[in-house]
Amino acid sequence: MPVPHPRLHSFAEYEEAYRRSVENPEQFWAEVAEPFTWRRKWDTVLKADLVGGHNEWYSGAKLNITENCLDRHLATRGNKLALIWEPNDPKTRQIRYTYRELHQHVCQFANVLLNNGVEKGDRVCLYMPMIPQLAIAVLACARIGAVHSVIFAGFSATAIADRVNDAQATVVLTADGLNRGPKQIPVKRVVDEALENCPSVRRVIVVEHLGWPVQMREGRDVWYHEEAREAAKTCPAEEMDAEDMLFILYTSGSTGKPKGVVHTTAGYMVWADYTFRNVFQVQENDVYWCTADIGWVTGHSYLLYGPLLSGSTTLLFEGVPTYPDAGRFWEVIDKHGVNVFYTAPTAIRSLMATPLDNVLSYSLDSLRVLGTVGEPINEEAWHWYHTHVGKERCPVVDTWWQTETGGIMISALAGISPLRPTHAGQPLPGVQPVLLTQEGQEIQGNDEEGYLAIKFPWPGIIRTTYGDHERARQTYFGPYPGYYFTGDGARRDSTGLYRIIGRVDDVINVSGHRFGTAEIENAINQNAHVVESAVVGYPHDVKGQGIYAFVICREPVGKADAGHVEASIIETVVAEIGKIAKPDKIQIVSGLPKTRSGKIMRRILRKVAEGETTNLGDITTLLDPGVVEEIIQGKK
């Protein structure tokens, strides 16, 4: 008899699990890992190192994550729906795969990769639409032990090239084009442009989606459907070590260059599954929908791996919340009888701004649990979601975590833990959060605020940054040796619930997407008009934070030319990073507030961007205090 996965059913069970996870973590995580399919069990549950950042889980174990996502369900859930695909256009045919069908598709794709020379350990970049083949391709990589690196299909050619080169990928998977609401985007053309500068890539496999004509480069590019004709629908899973790399996912930090966050096989699997089961409390016959794109970590852990590991039915949506109208999310929920719905605060805020009828026209009776992720949710959005979508009967879990944590760290467990709007809540079992002072002292007690850090490893902890472990060490383990540093500030309320306040480093969170200010500045500085720039975040009603750029130009820019220069700067950012990083406001200035040592005082720029111009604090240490007045006068 297979051992069932433990699941927490009550607050008392949560408290007991939490206690055990702290008192005896190795025994706790050995029990949680027991029910998975292992080719070989581990020698050691945990090798912890929060100083050098060399953490290992389940060392010595052998497994393949896709056997756990697919094969082991075939006996009991072979005919259960694994994946439902809802297309961009509601009039297009939906696609539904049972676990057995998904297994076959993954094996077939895996064979196509093998036939094209992909080997265990090779890096494969995916730049694809939200179609079933993206989910299948990710799993196909994992099946044969190739490392997947999914690049969100909104990034520019330059951004793709940076990521492909950093990973030294040999193969790129893409499609002819993609749908995004009313627009179609020629994805293959973007890839072609990127690959002009990527010598490591020797094969591009193209999935036909829109039926568009594309340039196929002889000797490099092949069509997936042609390759699939010869490919068998069975494929043995490659045996992987627990600590073999599963994927790389690029994310922004406070330096200019995005870093490749590396997750490995066993720990990530256990963490994605455990957190998914317990936070969302998904039941056997539920339809579960996470609206995140597979290009972000939420799509990895909670659209794909978490739901499939636990044998759930997961919905994959190609479109956007506002197409063909702002009722689309709610229409899809009614259409498929979605029970658990997980989305981003920015989506809620954008829909809140549309007429209430868009949501009231749908019954939403099937919903039982709601979730949010990616950024702080404001009180108003929380209540709107709880009242109009959840009809006051669905718990809203506000899940805090990061690309680097692999899965949810702090969150209520649906229907089990206390909810407090705008508060993520309590740590999951195995997560030991602390608040630190700037000097690194732990702050005891409740009703306190500080830097959020984690003082014990959990199975999903980041293993390294690809090709540069020192960078991972410095970023996450360097600031406070002995702790994983999150980069977030948090408050612990009087009952011990955590509320995430926001980043304490130079990272801004735009619609739940992370950008380093330096990364956007680097892009802006590529523009021929620009000498120097400084970027800060400011509160934005829908996006959470907007991007405000202060820019010094080579030549004085008169009022008449400002529009042209700004448009040109935006174009540069779109080319360097992608539309998602477009500055919301650009202010051309003659100087930036700098200290005598040349450091930009972002504190002042942030205040100006926020509209706070009277209480700027001490500016006497500035090299030229006069620029502040000019900046205030020119504020957008």
Ligand code: PRX
């Ligand atoms: O600042 C926190 C914010 O998003 C950051 C992580 O971004 P990323 O790695 O892109 O992952 C997003 C999806 C997990 C965090 O450092 N963040 C994430 N979730 C929340 C949040 N802020 C407040 N509340 C949340 N629930």
